Amino acid sequence: MTTKNSMKVSRRTFVKTTGIGVSAAAIMAYDGPRSIARAWSMSLPQEERPMLLHNNENPLGPGRKVVEAMNEALSNGRGGRYPGSGGLPEALARAGGIPQDNLMIGNGSTQLLRTCTQVFTSPTRPLVTGAPSYEECAQYANNIGHPVEEVLLDDHMMLDLNAMADASQGAGMVFLNNPNNPTGTLWGADAVGSFIERVRSESPETMIVVDEAYHDYVTEPSHSTQIPRALSDTHVIVARTFSKAHGMAGMRIGWVVAHPDAISKMREWHLGLTLNIPSLLGAATSILDRERIEEEVARNTAARAYTIDWFEQHGMDATDSQCNFIFARTGMNAQEFRSGCAARNIRVGRNFPPYQEAWARISISTIEDMRTATRVFGEVLGVQAKAEAA
Amino acid sequence: MSLSRRALFGGLGAVAPPNVALITARGREALVDELGPMAVEASVITPPQDGEIRISSNENPYGPTGPALAALGGGFMVAGRYPTNVQPSMRDLRELIAQKFNTEPGNVVLGAGSSELLQNAPHAFTNSEKHLVTASPSYNQPARVARYLGAEVKAIPVDSAGRLDLDGMADAARGAGMIFVCNPNNPTSTVHSNGDIRAFVARVRSVSADAVVHFDEAYHEYVTDHAYESAAELAINTPGVFISRTFSKCYGMAGIRIGYGVGHPDTMRTLSRYSLTFNTNTPGVGAAYAALNTTGFVPREQKRNVEAKKVTADFFRNAGFQVMDSQTNFIFVNIRRPAAEFRSACAEQNVRVGRDFRPMEQTHARISIGTMEEMQRAIPVFGSVLGIPTNVGGRR
Numbered sequence: 001m002t003t004k005n006s007m008k009v010s011r012r013t014f015v016k017t018t019g020i021g022v023s024a025a026a027i028m029a030y031d032g033p034r035s036i037a038r039a040w041s042m043s044l045p046q047e048e049r050p051m052l053l054h055n056n057e058n059p060l061g062p063g064r065k066v067v068e069a070m071n072e073a074l075s076n077g078r079g080g081r082y083p084g085s086g087g088l089p090e091a092l093a094r095a096g097g098i099p100q101d102n103l104m105i106g107n108g109s110t111q112l113l114r115t116c117t118q119v120f121t122s123p124t125r126p127l128v129t130g131a132p133s134y135e136e137c138a139q140y141a142n143n144i145g146h147p148v149e150e151v152l153l154d155d156h157m158m159l160d161l162n163a164m165a166d167a168s169q170g171a172g173m174v175f176l177n178n179p180n181n182p183t184g185t186l187w188g189a190d191a192v193g194s195f196i197e198r199v200r201s202e203s204p205e206t207m208i209v210v211d212e213a214y215h216d217y218v219t220e221p222s223h224s225t226q227i228p229r230a231l232s233d234t235h236v237i238v239a240r241t242f243s244k245a246h247g248m249a250g251m252r253i254g255w256v257v258a259h260p261d262a263i264s265k266m267r268e269w270h271l272g273l274t275l276n277i278p279s280l281l282g283a284a285t286s287i288l289d290r291e292r293i294e295e296e297v298a299r300n301t302a303a304r305a306y307t308i309d310w311f312e313q314h315g316m317d318a319t320d321s322q323c324n325f326i327f328a329r330t331g332m333n334a335q336e337f338r339s340g341c342a343a344r345n346i347r348v349g350r351n352f353p354p355y356q357e358a359w360a361r362i363s364i365s366t367i368e369d370m371r372t373a374t375r376v377f378g379e380v381l382g383v384q385a386k387a388e389a390a
Numbered sequence: 391m392s393l394s395r396r397a398l399f400g401g402l403g404a405v406a407p408p409n410v411a412l413i414t415a416r417g418r419e420a421l422v423d424e425l426g427p428m429a430v431e432a433s434v435i436t437p438p439q440d441g442e443i444r445i446s447s448n449e450n451p452y453g454p455t456g457p458a459l460a461a462l463g464g465g466f467m468v469a470g471r472y473p474t475n476v477q478p479s480m481r482d483l484r485e486l487i488a489q490k491f492n493t494e495p496g497n498v499v500l501g502a503g504s505s506e507l508l509q510n511a512p513h514a515f516t517n518s519e520k521h522l523v524t525a526s527p528s529y530n531q532p533a534r535v536a537r538y539l540g541a542e543v544k545a546i547p548v549d550s551a552g553r554l555d556l557d558g559m560a561d562a563a564r565g566a567g568m569i570f571v572c573n574p575n576n577p578t579s580t581v582h583s584n585g586d587i588r589a590f591v592a593r594v595r596s597v598s599a600d601a602v603v604h605f606d607e608a609y610h611e612y613v614t615d616h617a618y619e620s621a622a623e624l625a626i627n628t629p630g631v632f633i634s635r636t637f638s639k640c641y642g643m644a645g646i647r648i649g650y651g652v653g654h655p656d657t658m659r660t661l662s663r664y665s666l667t668f669n670t671n672t673p674g675v676g677a678a679y680a681a682l683n684t685t686g687f688v689p690r691e692q693k694r695n696v697e698a699k700k701v702t703a704d705f706f707r708n709a710g711f712q713v714m715d716s717q718t719n720f721i722f723v724n725i726r727r728p729a730a731e732f733r734s735a736c737a738e739q740n741v742r743v744g745r746d747f748r749p750m751e752q753t754h755a756r757i758s759i760g761t762m763e764e765m766q767r768a769i770p771v772f773g774s775v776l777g778i779p780t781n782v783g784g785r786r
Contacts, residue, residue, distance in 0.1 A: 057471055057475070062470065070466045070673075074645075077452050078453060078645060079462065080450045080644055081449050081644055108667070110667045249471060249672075250471050252668060252669070252671045271505060274503065274505065274666065276645060276646050276674055282469075
């Protein structure tokens with residue numbers, strides 16, 4: 001298989017290039033898309049490297065054009081220069097008509113989510129978030145002593161939009177992760193629109209931050225981005241990242257779209273000096289490389305469906321994940337499941353209270369990896385397929 | 391699946407690209423200092439253009455070393471992974487740094503450049519009741535962050551030789567949350583000896599039991615003064631004292647954004663609560679790891695800098711202009727006229743020098759040290775702007 005061969009090549013290349021004193025010439029080679037699911041511990045033989053299904057990364061990494069652009073970013077000593085914008089604002093303008101005044105770029109969307117939390121919440125104006133949901137804002141608010149109101153998911157493991165809107169009265173900011181991590185669940189455009197309109201009318205000062213980190217992976221037709229609203233509404237912000245479908249988690253780059261007034265407020269605090277030059281050039285290339293994203297989404301959709309099917313065939317269920325991970329009811333304590341998988345060299349997601357007694361978050365790698373992984377899950381969970389058991 | 395749903399910005403019609411305002415000829419630092427506390431990305435600095443000599447931001451003109459470049463290239467391939475998930479990982483880099491300082495990983499925090507630490511430290515250690523002590527002029531970022539957070543800033547003027555007034559700063563430390571000591575100091579380029587630093591910390595402690603002392607050693611690798619020594623050992627053994635370092639200067643990785651702090655574990659724990667999640671990029675971690683392991687690199691780069699700096703400083707001194715005692719990769723020159731005038735006149739001849747440094751902007755200019763060839767080309771430009779005969783500039 002070509003995958004196997006290129007895997008070998010890539011590993012050799014990596015080991016060689018991280019060695020000391022080698023020529024920089026080796027770095028320009030890009031050997032095609034291949035699974036880097038086992039990238040960790042490159043010094044270990046491949047069979048001993050853990051399969052990483054715990055951080056919702058794109059197992060293939062950045063595409064060829066992106067890798068080339070990042071290498072190009074280092075030409076002529078440019079790596080030694082403080083970065084400019086690397087053409088990313090222009091690329092986002094070309095890709096989707098985002099005017100520069102509506103745009104802010106950050107060290108992953110995480111930095112931007114923190115900036116929002118810093119600027120829009122206060123000791124008297126809390127953060128409202130779902131629970132469980134992506135924790136970046138809540139953790140940061142805790143760190144800086146701003147109150148957090150957590151709203152539990154509803155019975156269908158969906159963000160409880162009504163309860164969140166209720167809780168948003170007088171809040172500084174409400175954080176809406178759509179689709180939601182760790183459950184993978186999504187509210188369609190109509191529901192999100194109604195939520196936003198309700199919060200806007202009942203609590204006009206509250207900033208609404210919609211984190212669309214997994215947007216590209218969504219296959220549910222009722223979904224659409226809130227970016228158009230963020231362009232015109234002074235109190236709606238949409239966060240995006242290059243860490244997921246774009247395969248650039250390690251590059252640390254994300255962006256938000258917001259009204260210029262909101263951007264100005266954020267800019268008073270936001271540290272712009274966190275962006276590395278290869279990430280800017282890489283992201284500018286990636287955002288225009290739609291073909292690559294479509295391939296990645298097709299890959300993820302198939303591997304995700306395969307994995308969810310496996311759980312269902314074995315008498316378990318999973319949420320209707322719209323992301324590059326699934327949230328499955330294993331029936332086993334998450335810690336126990338995690339340890340069992342780790343003992344077999346697969347790392348899966350951590351505890352997500354209050355679901356830690358029976359649910360696990362599992363990131364989706366290549367379909368080959370997921371075949372291996374489901375065999376391991378079967379061993380850890382001691383299950384047999386329904387058909388086999390019958 | 392429908393096109394509109396898959397579309398990147400579903401439902402949003404094509405909009406003409408905005409007219410991107412370019413702000414050139416200004417150092418990155420300038421943007422941080424002048425356009426708002428931490429703002430940068432809206433304001434664009436282009437890379438040096440053909441024929442342009444950019445000696446405005448204290449960068450290493452050669453960029454990353456071979457091994458660091460190679461590690462970056464390898465890192466791009468696995469950039470789908472967070473920096474905790476590829477080796478060398480963030481943890482590996484912390485361990486290597488700890489090893490270099492003969493200490494433990496708990497004494498080390500990483501940053502997206504030292505800039506992140508310079509932002510996080512005032513956030514962690516100053517507030518509306520606990521002021522910041524800094525020097526004037528000095529690296530401005532901590533003061534800006536403190537002000538944003540409502541903390542008072544006491545900026546103690548440097549002396550006439552551009553040296554920090556450590557006694558004055560220690561006196562101002564009573565009731566402070568944090569004292570920021572840039573050593574060597576940017577923009578004045580001067581350094582204090584290890585003896586001075588130890589006496590300073592003792593004096594701070596005599597007036598304040600808990601004020602945090604932050605030594606920024608961004609230019610550490612360039613120092614040649616034998617009396618100087620890093621405050622790292624002192625920091626590791628003294629609660630409430632820490633140093634910050636960067637790969638942006640000597641190591642030539644300003645565009646890669648990796649820095650670190652070293653200090654007492656309690657101090658580092660508090661500081662790291664403010665660290666961005668996955669603040670360092672995967673390829674950058676590998677590059678920093680490779681750079682630290684490249685033997686002989688620092689002395690080579692130091693020597694190169696000293697030689698190019700000497701030619702430049704000698705030119706000014708021979709022409710009767712005072713140059714402060716530089717221990718960095720830039721010089722601070724009394725040009726006896728406003729820096730802005732000098733800067734625009736140089737820019738007209740494609741030489742970009744440093745921004746204004748208040749309160750010395752009427753008399754002093756900061757000039758970064760580029761390659762020897764760049765300095766030999768820049769010197770005649772300085773000469774023509776300042777009305778100095780230019781044959782000292784090493785014309786061919």
